[in-house]
Each structure stands twice: as C-alpha cells, then as structure tokens.
Amino acid sequence: MFTxxxxxxxxxxxxxxxxxxxFNVLVGANASGKSNFVQIFRFL
Incomplete structure (x- = not known):
C-alpha cells in the first residue's frame, strides 16, 4: 500500500x-488536475 x-x-x-x-477521495473543480493525479498511478 502506498502511504x-x-x-x-x-x-x-x-x-x-x-x-x-x-481510502481517498478526489474532489475538485473542472480542469483542476484530478485526472492527471489518477494517471500518475499508471506509471508506477
């Protein structure tokens, strides 16, 4: 597990x-980087 x-x-x-x-929840306005944050885990 990542901490x-x-x-x-x-x-x-x-x-x-x-x-x-x-358990983590991503909340933010449009174009705030939520999808970019999720894409980080594709590189791990």
Missing part, C-alpha cells in the same frame, strides 16, 4: 506531495 506520493514536473503538477490513507 505517500511525491510528484515533480508531471503534466499540471510542478511539485506535489500527498499523504495517502486506505
């Missing part, structure tokens, strides 16, 4: 650090 993820220079994210729990 933390750090992103640098990926699509709309310059730098991002997120602590993850067992």
């Amino acid at each position: 933390r993820i750090e992103i640098h220079n990926f699509k709309s994210f310059d730098e991002l650090s997120v602590n993850l729990d067992r």
Whole structure:
C-alpha cells in the first residue's frame, strides 16, 4: 500500500506531495488536475 506520493514536473503538477490513507477521495473543480493525479498511478 502506498502511504505517500511525491510528484515533480508531471503534466499540471510542478511539485506535489500527498499523504495517502486506505481510502481517498478526489474532489475538485473542472480542469483542476484530478485526472492527471489518477494517471500518475499508471506509471508506477
């Protein structure tokens, strides 16, 4: 299980650090990067 993820220079994210729990919800306005965040896990 992943507990933390750090992103640098990926699509709309310059730098991002997120602590993850067992259950996480992504909420945000249109074009805020929700889909880009999910795409990060395709590279792992």
